[in-house]
Amino acid sequence: MSKLLTSPAWQALVEHHKQISPLHLRDLFAQDPQRFERFSLESGGLFFDYSKNRITEETMTLLFDLARQTGVTERIQRMFSGEKINITENRAVLHVALRNLDKNPIVVDGEDVMPKVNAVKEKMFQFSDEIRSGERTGYTGKAFTDIVNIGIGGSDLGPVMICNALKNFGHQRLTMHFVSTVDGDQVVSTLKKLNPETTLFIIASKTFTTQETITNARTARKWFLDRVGNESHIAKHFVAVSTNAKAVSEFGIDTNNMFEFWDWVGGRYSLWSAIGLPIAIYLGKHDYQDLLHGAYTMDEHFKNKPLEQNLPVIMGLLGVWYINFFGANTQLISPYNQALQRFPAYLQQLDMESNGKTVDLDGNRVDYHTGPVVWGDAGINGQHAYYQMLHQGSQLVPIDFIASVEHPDIPEPHSTILMANYFAQTEAFMRGKNEAEVRAELDKAGITGTAQDALVPHKIFEGNRPTNSILIQRLTPRRLGALIALYEHKIFVQGTIWNVNSYDQWGVELGKQLAKAIEGDLTTPGLTTSHDASTNGLINYYKRNVPR
Numbered sequence: 001m002s003k004l005l006t007s008p009a010w011q012a013l014v015e016h017h018k019q020i021s022p023l024h025l026r027d028l029f030a031q032d033p034q035r036f037e038r039f040s041l042e043s044g045g046l047f048f049d050y051s052k053n054r055i056t057e058e059t060m061t062l063l064f065d066l067a068r069q070t071g072v073t074e075r076i077q078r079m080f081s082g083e084k085i086n087i088t089e090n091r092a093v094l095h096v097a098l099r100n101l102d103k104n105p106i107v108v109d110g111e112d113v114m115p116k117v118n119a120v121k122e123k124m125f126q127f128s129d130e131i132r133s134g135e136r137t138g139y140t141g142k143a144f145t146d147i148v149n150i151g152i153g154g155s156d157l158g159p160v161m162i163c164n165a166l167k168n169f170g171h172q173r174l175t176m177h178f179v180s181t182v183d184g185d186q187v188v189s190t191l192k193k194l195n196p197e198t199t200l201f202i203i204a205s206k207t208f209t210t211q212e213t214i215t216n217a218r219t220a221r222k223w224f225l226d227r228v229g230n231e232s233h234i235a236k237h238f239v240a241v242s243t244n245a246k247a248v249s250e251f252g253i254d255t256n257n258m259f260e261f262w263d264w265v266g267g268r269y270s271l272w273s274a275i276g277l278p279i280a281i282y283l284g285k286h287d288y289q290d291l292l293h294g295a296y297t298m299d300e301h302f303k304n305k306p307l308e309q310n311l312p313v314i315m316g317l318l319g320v321w322y323i324n325f326f327g328a329n330t331q332l333i334s335p336y337n338q339a340l341q342r343f344p345a346y347l348q349q350l351d352m353e354s355n356g357k358t359v360d361l362d363g364n365r366v367d368y369h370t371g372p373v374v375w376g377d378a379g380i381n382g383q384h385a386y387y388q389m390l391h392q393g394s395q396l397v398p399i400d401f402i403a404s405v406e407h408p409d410i411p412e413p414h415s416t417i418l419m420a421n422y423f424a425q426t427e428a429f430m431r432g433k434n435e436a437e438v439r440a441e442l443d444k445a446g447i448t449g450t451a452q453d454a455l456v457p458h459k460i461f462e463g464n465r466p467t468n469s470i471l472i473q474r475l476t477p478r479r480l481g482a483l484i485a486l487y488e489h490k491i492f493v494q495g496t497i498w499n500v501n502s503y504d505q506w507g508v509e510l511g512k513q514l515a516k517a518i519e520g521d522l523t524t525p526g527l528t529t530s531h532d533a534s535t536n537g538l539i540n541y542y543k544r545n546v547p548r
């Protein structure tokens with residue numbers, strides 16, 4: 001058995017779980033009028049209520065013991081000080097340096113990285129100011145109207161999520177487009193709408209070797225040249241964001257038009273780096289800095305607060321409680337705010353790519369569950385679809401409910417109805433509906449006797465289903481920055497407890513290698529025989545039937 005499972009804190013939690021699992025949240029609320037005050041806190045403008053979780057004060061004490069015993073506090077310091085905690089890639093993990101607003105030195109390999117971080121930020125701000133003001137123009141002197149970000153995974157999901165969430169803060173003249181998939185549909189349908197004179201392409205790729213991105217970038221360049229006919233205009237319309245200057249210049253983009261970042265920024269943590277260029281262009285310097293400021297506030301909270309008052313620590317521990325002790329294997333993210341519709345997809349990558357690991361930092365296979373399946377969509381739509389399973393299905397699915405208090409520019413009664421649903425759902429998940437309540441309801445509806453008896457079991461809701469509620473005063477760049485950093489650090493806490501490397505992604509690298517090999521098979525005539533029978537069969541079926 002692993003060190004984690006035999007540790008005193010884990011063993012104590014195993015015992016404690018036996019006492020907690022029969023308890024119902026309804027009763028826990030009835031017994032303790034202070035439960036809401038006891039299990040809620042505020043940080044970075046985010047109000048976090050975790051009282052509707054299957055916990056008591058003793059649970060939290062034992063979970064904090066687990067955090068202490070697994071060295072969460074020490075590891076936080078190690079990350080912030082630039083230590084190479086990404087051991088399989090021998091890299092520091094320093095997305096926090098990109099929002100280090102107090103500008104304290106952060107040293108990697110003997111070099112303070114802050115001067116170069118700030119220099120790239122200044123270059124981004126100057127560039128985005130010029131685009132926004134219309135001072136920097138396309139080749140015919142017209143101001144840019146459309147910005148196309150070509151990137152995938154970490155070079156796409158953060159910027160697209162933020163530009164969607166903060167539409168109210170975006171520049172009126174600018175329309176943002178994001179092209180990620182390689183099926184051609186996305187790039188072709190995006191380009192159809194555009195005028196080359198007023199379109200700026202940002203080619204965003206950490207490695208600048210990702211097949212999807214480079215293929216889309218080539219298609220965009222061809223589209224541009226076919227219409228413009230002069231290579232020299234490329235410089236005004238194509239910029240790159242990358243760590244790989246050589247590949248950028250080989251692609252044909254002048255490295256003066258490249259915005260740099262570094263290997264210590266993981267792809268899924270890179271929206272804070274130059275990968276955030278589309279965000280800076282769309283929001284402008286002030287609001288972009290506010291986004292960084294929000295994340296910085298959460299960083300300071302995470303670094304300095306004791307475990308017991310530390311929001312990402314609490315959130316991480318609650319996740320561990322359900323995954324490892326209640327056997328929950330998914331986590332639903334339910335935003336009650338249309339602007340956050342892309343947030344679950346963003347978190348899906350952040351969490352699943354970080355903690356979707358089965359080998360620990362010492363190279364041993366783990367004997368406990370690690371990262372959950374993260375999923376979700378706009379909560380109110382979910383209510384009319386998959387919430388049925390959440391209320392009455394056989395699996396326990398912990399849910400994060402996220403909403404904002406103010407909804408500027410939305411006429412009533414929309415916000416009130418939205419929020420009524422938000423509160424009603426968390427209450428229903430907690431309380432459920434017991435037999436007496438169901439019978440009373442049926443009596444009232446005039447359904448009695450055997451008809452009532454037959455219906456009762458179907459209308460009972462067990463409840464006791466855990467939820468976190470996050471309330472944001474208003475979805476601003478600053479609050480969104482804090483929200484993203486909250487989840488980043490929650491993932492860090494869980495990765496630390498599970499003793500996995502949350503910062504590598506060999507599964508993603510595998511996909512990149514495999515596709516390259518099979519691309520050759522698809523373009524070689526004749527039967528393919530080098531794979532297993534199924535893969536050969538599928539490839540050959542495709543080759544026989546694809547129109548040539």
Ligand code: G6Q
Pocket residue numbers: 152153154155204205206207208209210213266267268269353505508
């Ligand atoms: C992120 C992942 C992955 C990556 C993409 C794009 O942590 O590694 O999503 O961001 O594969 O990679 P490039 O930015 O190198 O094109």
